[in-house]
Amino acid sequence: MYGGGYVFCEPDVHGQPDDPERLAEFEARIDRGEKIEPQDWMPYEYRRQLIRLIEQHAHSEIMGALPEGAWITRAPGFKRKLALIAKVQDEVGHAQLLYSAAETLGKSRADMVNDLLSGKSKYSNVFNYPAKTWADVTVIGFLIDAAAIVNQVANSKGSYGPYCRALERICYEESFHLKQGYDAFVALATGTKRQREMLQDAINRWYRPIIHFFGPPDNESVHSKQLMRWKVKMASNDEMRNQFLDAYVPKVLELGLTFPDPELRKDPQTGRWHYGDPDWAEFYRVINGDGPCNAERLSARRLAEENGRWIRQAIMNPQQKFTIPFA
């Protein structure tokens, strides 16, 4: 998981203007489909927006570990327990990969983590909703991972080399999560009456955050034109949302489950999905810190950071030298 619904920053009017010749050369490289590498020249704004994007993605992975991670100790049976630990572990591994990719642009992991904890950096809204039952874990594992894959596959074709390479591996692992998520989802959908009710309830609660996942509609997204030109943003929010609905709504309906949106339907003429008003004001409230679990998630992360500080300090001890290899 878990890209999606990125919020890019306002263009920095105080930034240094870029050398027009180098900018033209840079844009020509992107047009030719070349990848930009850390040592290459890049526009100020490109670097800034990429740091923001990759950092948000990394934060989403580490924060995304929390709602599902809380169910590891309760996962029913060996198969689900092992799969869930492996999955959440993968997410933490993705955070590690992504922080490293962002570091190539000049911001340290510690600075990124501090900005997360202070609330300056954002992460995906979906993780600010509660995972109330085991069924929520299956909905996250199936539908939210599926949504994240749509987003990440698009991003993996972007222009920044380190990010693309991290995403290739991430997408590979995500597609496995999706299989596990779907398997657990189907087990409930085809299970007892109570299991089905539990699943339907989870879908009802997660529907809106999933619609929000890809971010506001295109007509509300600001300044994405230049970012698309530079292949930082690879597909429009509405395009990705439509692609997701097209692939996954039928899979849910065919299990006899429903979505809590009477307006949800595909227009046979245009092939576009129509959905009821998902209350975008809620999206902005949550991204700005006022969601059902923002405070809880951040305090869990903060506690983990604080509890781990003594270890980080001890292993950074520059006096320590180990010459004998451990392995």
Add this chain to the structure above:
Amino acid sequence: MNPIVELITKLGDDAFILGHRHSEWTGLGPILEEDIAMSSMAQDKIGHALALYTILHEQFGGPDPDTIGFLRNEKEFRCCHLVEYPNGEYDFTLVRHFLFDHAELLRYQLLRQSTFAPLARFAAKVMGELKYHVLHADSLMQRLALGNEESHARLQASLTEAFPLAAGIFEKSPYEDQLIAEGVFAGEALLQQQWLKEIEQRVQAWDLHLPEAREPLAGLGGRYGYHTPYLQPLLDELTSVFRSEENASW
């Protein structure tokens, strides 16, 4: 109880409960790299429990592994007290992991010679994983013991707390003599002796010390179904979803 069943049950229960404790760190570890390492070991341990419960199921007609893991009562578990203790801070988790995994590696080295073939086969397989568990424990213990004043003090405090409990790993089974006589397992006394040598040597090199033996019964009882107050709440949580719907498949 069949002596081999008793032996495999305690091995499986140790791995299951410690794996569960390790997995409580997933997503909350002190550094991303440690978070990932601890989650790997959690999966390995829980995987070992699954493999051992599968032996019980296949060789001795026991119930399926999920039933063994998720539907037994607290009294039927045979894990030692050390693995039941809450994670505490990372120092306790690490010291426990260090003490336990050294014993585990040596135990399976002995079990490779077991006359009970399924256990000998499992031992050979599991050694490859345990080698890395020990490597992880040793390398982090060393770095933290020699890191700075705080990390050294923390490891010493946790070692002082955990070391007496580790005696429970080697609590003799009621069938000890029979298992040794039949060549199933070389016995807890020998294992403890080998283990102490490994631990002492390392602890000394890292400028830590083992506490004087105090309470001779500390850490004992687990192998006979007498547990710490921490096990029942762990099992309540572990089995809460599984038990919430009878005859359901998840």
